[in-house]
Amino acid sequence: MDLARSQEELQKLLNSNKIKGSSLGFVPTMGALHKGHLSLCHVASRHAERVCASIFINPRQFGPGEDLATYPQDTQADLAKLEGAGVDLCYLPIPEDIYPLGYSTTVDVGPVARPLDGSSRPSFFSGIATVVTKLFNRVRPDVAVFGEKDYQQLLVIRRLVADLDLGVKIVGAPIVREEDGLAMSSRNRYLTPPERRIAGELNQIMAKTCQRIEGGVPAPAALAQGREDLEAAGLRPVDYFELRSSVDLSPMPERELRRTEMEEARLFAAVMLGRTRLIDNMPVV
Numbered sequence: 384m385d386l387a388r389s390q391e392e393l394q395k396l397l398n399s400n401k402i403k404g405s406s407l408g409f410v411p412t413m414g415a416l417h418k419g420h421l422s423l424c425h426v427a428s429r430h431a432e433r434v435c436a437s438i439f440i441n442p443r444q445f446g447p448g449e450d451l452a453t454y455p456q457d458t459q460a461d462l463a464k465l466e467g468a469g470v471d472l473c474y475l476p477i478p479e480d481i482y483p484l485g486y487s488t489t490v491d492v493g494p495v496a497r498p499l500d501g502s503s504r505p506s507f508f509s510g511i512a513t514v515v516t517k518l519f520n521r522v523r524p525d526v527a528v529f530g531e532k533d534y535q536q537l538l539v540i541r542r543l544v545a546d547l548d549l550g551v552k553i554v555g556a557p558i559v560r561e562e563d564g565l566a567m568s569s570r571n572r573y574l575t576p577p578e579r580r581i582a583g584e585l586n587q588i589m590a591k592t593c594q595r596i597e598g599g600v601p602a603p604a605a606l607a608q609g610r611e612d613l614e615a616a617g618l619r620p621v622d623y624f625e626l627r628s629s630v631d632l633s634p635m636p637e638r639e640l641r642r643t644e645m646e647e648a649r650l651f652a653a654v655m656l657g658r659t660r661l662i663d664n665m666p667v668v
């Protein structure tokens with residue numbers, strides 16, 4: 384696997400015989416890699432002849448008081464994992480390479496970036512849209528793969544690519560989970576052993592809530608019960624626990640859902656467990 388630590392090295396490697404002339408899949412990450420990330424690399428290699436991954440902890444998507452300074456880093460292990468997953472090229476820039484002195488442009492994607500994480504983390508999606516635009520312009524991939532664990536991020540990127548004519552095919556990849564249902568996430572490393580023992584309840588309570596809605600319980604009652612269950616399990620405070628459209632995140636009607644509405648609806652959750660913020664989402668049916 385080749386390694387590029389700057390824009391210049393990246394361009395040299397993209398123009399090398401190994402990569403030039405082949406279709407290119409791209410997997411952007413923030414490192415501290417786990418099986419979820421590696422699954423995206425495998426999906427990318429099914430869509431393209433060569434695969435590039437990036438590792439960059441993007442300061443612009445962290446708000447004040449968030450975990451930028453402590454975000455987990457494990458670069459040597461990450462590089463070995465990417466190599467093992469058959470990645471051809473890893474781009475590992477430093478912040479100054481991405482945001483040189485005087486950098487000032489921000490990309491705002493609009494309504495799909497407003498609810499859920501966009502509401503709790505106000506500059507989060509503009510930071511993501513900005514860095515992804517820059518990474519796409521530098522890597523110029525044919526296809527890029529994003530995980531459904533960050534489902535709102537996936538929709539934001541699809542909107543960004545369509546609106547700014549970025550010409551990259553966006554592929555969503557399913558959530559990879561631990562045995563108890565916990566969605567794999569780099570931030571799960573923050574969990575203490577007692578916290579880790581209850582973290583899987585998030586997914587289990589979400590699944591139970593979806594079953595209740597499918598069984599005809601009106602959505603507001605099922606959501607209220609789910610919130611209660613989360614809090615009782617110690618998954619609190621609940622940041623959001625909401626049903627929204629899988630297509631554009633518009634809110635779903637607050638009543639018993641018709642079959643077509645149920646098929647469009649997705650449950651989104653974010654909760655705190657100690658100092659760790661867990662997110663998850665799943666289709667209702």
Ligand SMILES: Nc1ncnc2c1ncn2[C@@H]1O[C@H](COP(=O)(O)OP(=O)(O)OP(=O)(O)O)[C@@H](O)[C@H]1O
Binds near residue numbers: 411556559
């Ligand atoms: N469990 C997972 N299943 C599928 N894709 C995942 C999973 N976890 C992360 N991804 C995807 O990997 C890409 C890089 O994500 P990132 O590096 O932020 O990892 P993360 O585990 O989501 O970290 P964080 O804890 O910061 O949310 C994103 O497209 C994200 O959706």
Ligand SMILES: CC(C)(CO)[C@@H](O)C(=O)[O-]
Binds near residue numbers: 411412413444515533
């Ligand atoms: C897409 C991304 C790499 C942009 O920094 C990040 O938000 C992530 O890892 O999901």
Ligand code: BAL
Binds near residue numbers: 413444533
């Ligand atoms: N996986 C999304 C990146 C973040 O939470 O900052």
